[in-house]
Amino acid sequence: MKEGPDIALIGSLIGDPARANMLTALTGGKALTATELAGTAGITLQTASSHLSKLEAGGLITQRKQGRHRYFTLADDDVGLMIEGLMGFAAYRGFTRHRTGPKDPALRKARVCYNHLAGDYGVRMLDSLVAEEVITGVGDKLHLTPSGEDRMTTLGIDLPALTRLRRPLCRACLDWSERRSHLAGSLGQALLTLFLDKGWAKREPDSRAIRFTGTGETEFAKLFPLAVPSAVKRHHEDTVEA
Amino acid sequence: MKEGPDIALIGSLIGDPARANMLTALTGGKALTATELAGTAGITLQTASSHLSKLEAGGLITQRKQGRHRYFTLADDDVGLMIEGLMGFAAYRGFTRHRTGPKDPALRKARVCYNHLAGDYGVRMLDSLVAEEVITGVGDKLHLTPSGEDRMTTLGIDLPALTRLRRPLCRACLDWSERRSHLAGSLGQALLTLFLDKGWAKREPDSRAIRFTGTGETEFAKLFPLAVPSAVKRHHEDTVEA
DNA sequence: CTGACGCTTCGATCGTCATCGAAGCATCCG
DNA sequence: CGGATGCTTCGATGACGATCGAAGCGTCAG
Incomplete structure (x- = not known):
């Protein structure tokens, strides 16, 4: 009250x-x-x-x-994050509209989350970035490491321009299909537009799904290799699922 | 649709x-x-x-x-996390019920978030745990490091009992007053009950506020010293606030 | 047993709000 | 200028749901 x-x-x-x-x-x-x-x-x-x-x-x-x-x-981003958060909660509870979750497995693989990459690929990208110590942080506040800055710049991302925006650069967003975090924030947005600009991926019309091209797949796999979870991490992570 | x-x-x-x-x-x-x-x-x-x-x-x-x-x-915890998340969103937008946010500054200092500690003290505790490498992780998935396990055990926390529960041990929860993460999950819960059991803190009646006793304050400060953010971390964290 | 308490269920009332038809306003096109 | 398109505003209808009185059901005390 x-x-x-x-x-x-x-x-x-x-x-x-x-x-x-x-x-x-x-x-x-x-x-x-x-x-x-x-x-x-x-x-x-x-x-x-x-x-x-x-x-x-x-x-x-x-x-x-x-x-x-x-x-x-x-x-703004906050609204997107909040809605994805609610979707995650709803999905976990089985509150899906048409029985079988998102019927399109493409959505689970890769999709747009307001302005950044989500789904399996989104989660994998953040995992990889963390494993290679490009990004660190706890909770939804993430930071780019100095070596990470170099890496993003060589990727062709204009970091000064991004930091000039009055928006968080890195941010964690809870993925409703994977139930793990992926990268949001202006950097997440910049990376997605990079993929689209380079022709590595395309948006499906009338859907949130993103389809990676053949070269896109290989380039993505090269840039963001599957992170091998350390023994420490795995240790308690498995207690998460009920 | x-x-x-x-x-x-x-x-x-x-x-x-x-x-x-x-x-x-x-x-x-x-x-x-x-x-x-x-x-x-x-x-x-x-x-x-x-x-x-x-x-x-x-x-x-x-x-x-x-x-x-x-x-x-x-x-369950998920519901609590979701609601705190919504409160954070609402608070940030200025959707407060009675004009001036939570009128009680005690709420901002330390309060119960369903079953764990939130507010300034909650955020400070997680910061400290991360700085001392007791806890690591990205997004809302957090993990206890091996050294962290020792530390919790010496604190008197029965880790095996906690892991036996089919619940996440560590988890990040977005604090609506601090707009940063604090520690949730069964470990977060165990720590709060520890504080209450030891008489370091007490629940205010009919409120979410938690009042620390004198010895509680000093013990808390000893256990969880203010984390000195490294230059790297601070670098981009400041771009978060709008 | 009787009475008190805690809570649920039923039924009726009332307000609010979603919905859409029709009209009004702006913008572009030729 | 007229006509078409995109959208908003107005007004009326209708339905859902929040609310509470009254009654019903279980539990506890004595």
Whole structure:
């Protein structure tokens, strides 16, 4: 009653199925128009408009006018992380919409999480980066090591530009399919765009799935070799699954 | 519409103010009766009963009969983590119920997060444990190092008993007041109970706040010295706040 | 047994909100 | 200019659900 932040407000925003569908769609990272969102939510344009204004008032999404279209996106990384977090919780509890989790195994393999790489490949990438001591950190706060900075720069990533943004550079995001962390933050975003720019991977249309090309697979495997978990790590990690 | 877990279900459960209040109260860790929960939520016993059965059907809480009372608790650690996560998100957005965040600064200093220590002291403890290489890990998966195991055992913690539980031993939980991670999991729980058992700290009645005693303060400071962040870590950590 | 307590279930009421038709406003196109 | 497209606002409808009174059921005390 008295203490603490107001959860109910956010809960009620997400609690409506139509809004939840729109938010899930926006977690794909692409800016979508009101008409598109109405379509994916299965409602008319008017109701969608009503929902969108509520979501915007709640600070969960932002709109950007462009010509006669209005493009909607998630307000920022935090919203994406929160939603992925909720999806992870829901998935673990078996609250899936159509019985069998994400029916598309491609989603589990590699997908967009708002603006960065998630799924098996996302988790594998962070594992590898940690094993090679490019990234360290505990909890959701991660840091780039000095050697990591070099490595990212040689990869063609403009670190100064990223740090100039008033956003976290590295961040851990809980993966709902793998139930482990992958790399978010502006660096995570930069890496994904790098893959897309180099033609190593492509976005599936109308889906969060990401398809790696043949050369993309090999390049990815070369850059981020499978991390061999040390005996220490494995020791207690196995007690995690129930 | 098609893909992904069902967020809306959980959202709607949390979306009702009465239910949100009860859940927040239960995040205090104590088992509460229906009457108590009705009180904190400001509703009658009948409506509370209705809400509680919904929360139980949704898997968020569990009840335990004892005499003519029914004690309710959060279903497991995951629920607590999820709720703290949402509170963190809400707090960061300024969605506080009564204007000025948690009016009680004691809450920010040290409080119960379902079953472990949170707030300034909780964050400081994990920082210290990481700095002394008792705990390592990335994301929300944390591990105890071999030297860490020794240290916990000498502290009087029965590690074998903890690992026998089918629960994660270490886990990172995002602190809503500090916006950094603190230690959750069965080890986090064991440490808090240790503090309480030794008389170093006491729970405030009817609050999540924890008050450290004089000797408790000194013992805590001795066990978990302020971690001096290395230059590397600090480097990018400062870009986190907006 | 009787009475008190704790809680659930039932039933009725009421408010809120999601939904959509219709109209209004802006933008682009020719 | 007209017409088409994209979206918002208004207004009415309808449904779901939160709320509480009253009754029912188990438990404990004496």
